[in-house]
Amino acid sequence: MTAPKSIRIRMYQVGFGDCFLLSFDYSPKPSRHVLIDCGSMASPKGSPPGLIKRVAANIASTVGNDPFAVVATHRHTDHVSGFDPGTTGKGAGAIIAALKPRFVVQPWTEDPGLRTNANAPPARRGMALRRQTLDDLSVVASQVVDRYVPRLRRSPATRAIGSQLDFIGKDNIKNLRAVENLMTMAPNDYVHAGRTTRLTRFLPGVRVHVLGPPTIKQYDNVRGQRDRDKDEFWHLQARSLAMGSKSGTTKSAPLFEGFSSVSGRHAPASSRWLVNAIKTESAEQLLQLVRILDDAMNNTSLILLFECGEQRLLFPGDAQIENWEYALNTPSLRKHLEKISVYKVGHHGSLNATPKSLWKLWFPDGSTPQAAGRRMVSLLSTLEGKHGHRENDSEVPRRKLATALRKRTTLTSTESLDGAEYFDEVIAIN
Structure with missing residues (x-):
């Protein structure tokens, strides 16, 4: 089979989430399709009920009986919730599984065969420890959402923080039905940087x-970061919040044994300002911890580059800077990042998911913007007002990044689809 004549990219309108269908035209033979993520955390205003199931049905009508493969870049809800078959087995995930994908590509951290035991090689033991840590962090996120968010939302002083915790916390919950469906709907291809994936054989x-x-073996800084601030820090903090056990039954002891105490509105009027201040500070710290979990999960995200002829399509999921560093500092991988044709904007437009070193590789300081017909195509699947704050320059999508993308690339955002179900981009192979 010869190379495809064109590649059609569909960016589905899922609100705050990702769902991309790549269709490779091998006519007169059947097209071959690759679904990259399917999930949403928040639907756009005015969208029909059952949005993600409607998206799955459209994917099914497009794929039909053609060869089909699935990529799940990482475990966040806004990337995998569409793989959930539902409690009745008739949800979006069941529709996708019925297409009988040839295989499912996931990051190495999702490999269920990674176990911590004395006979495992050191590198595999390191992988297992990181995966176990992410599983434990999902338990922490679940308990934050169930136990702390309702309390924070009752107080005007912490209501906004509670909403942020609710959104980010739910995004980090493990999504068991979706995860299990991805593990069982087809053979799995667990990959890491530099490894060959079945996609190359699947796409002539x-x-x-x-x-x-x-x-961890490839990039030791990941191990060091994990030990200092990411995975291990969360284990310690979970215990200090009495949230480390999966049962959630651990109770904290009184702070000052033998002294009387009061809580909430029962405090003396003269002291309530201090109680509220402490609540706000505690909520801010909890939000910071949940964001650390969010970053840790994003740093397990797949970064895939499809190369055909002169076209290079870059799909980095939600990869953050620590994930990018290995590719950017490894010459054999860095060369593939040059002259990108299509860029799926990382993490819904978060600035730390489009590293400045990557940006300068594409657009060196002092260079002039290319003519419209020769520009990189950038695709942004996002929804404003759901992640971060403008007050501290953490909003998603980041205004400065969006402005730069409009200036340097041909940008299409799902926010501009205006009721359309998806956006089509056809890339001719030359």
Whole structure:
């Protein structure tokens, strides 16, 4: 089979989430399709009920009986909730599984065969420890949402923080039905930076490069970061919040044994300002911890590059800077990041998911913008007002990044689809 004649990219309107269908035209033979993520955390205003199931049905009508493969870049709800078959087995995930994908590509951290035991090689033991940590952090996120968010939302002083915790916390809950469906709907291909994926054999004439995430053995800084601030920090903090046990039954002891105490509105009027201040500070710290979990999960995200002829399509999921560093600092991988044709904007437009070193590789300081017909195409699946705050320059999508993308690339955002179900981009192979 020769190389495809064109690649059609569908960016589905799922609100705050990702869902992309790549269709490779091998006519007169059947097209081959690759679904990259399917999930949403928040639907756009005015969208029909059952949005993600409607999206799955459209994917099914497009794929039909053609060869089909699935990529799940990482475990966040806004990327995998569409793989949930539902409690009745008739949800979006069941529709996708019925298409009988040839295989499912996921990051190495999702491999269920990674176990912590004395006979495992050191590198595999490191992988297992990181995966177990992410599983434990999902338990923490679940308990934050169930136990702390309702309390914070009752107080005007912490209501906004409670909403942020609710959104980010739910995004980090493990999504068991979706995860199990991804593990069982087809053979799995667990990959890491530099590894060959089954996608290359599946797509004749297309080279698929896995640029991330690296394993701990490949990039030791990931191990160091984990020990200092990311995974291990969460374990310690979970215990201090009495949230470390999966049963959630651990109770904290009184702070000052033998002294009387009061809580909430029962405090003396003269002291309530201090109680509220402490509540706000505690909520801010909890929000910071949940964001650390969010970053840790994003740093397990796949970074895939599809190369065909002169076209290079970059799909980095939600990869953050620590995930990017290995590819950017490894010459054999870095070269693939040059001259990108299509860029799926990382993490819904978060600035730390489009590293400045990557940006300068594409657009060196002092360079002039290309003519419209020769520009990189950038695709942004996002929804404003759901993640971060403008007050501290953490809003998603980041205004400065969006402005730069409009200036330097041909940008299409799901926010501009105006009721359309998806956006089509056809890339001719030359």
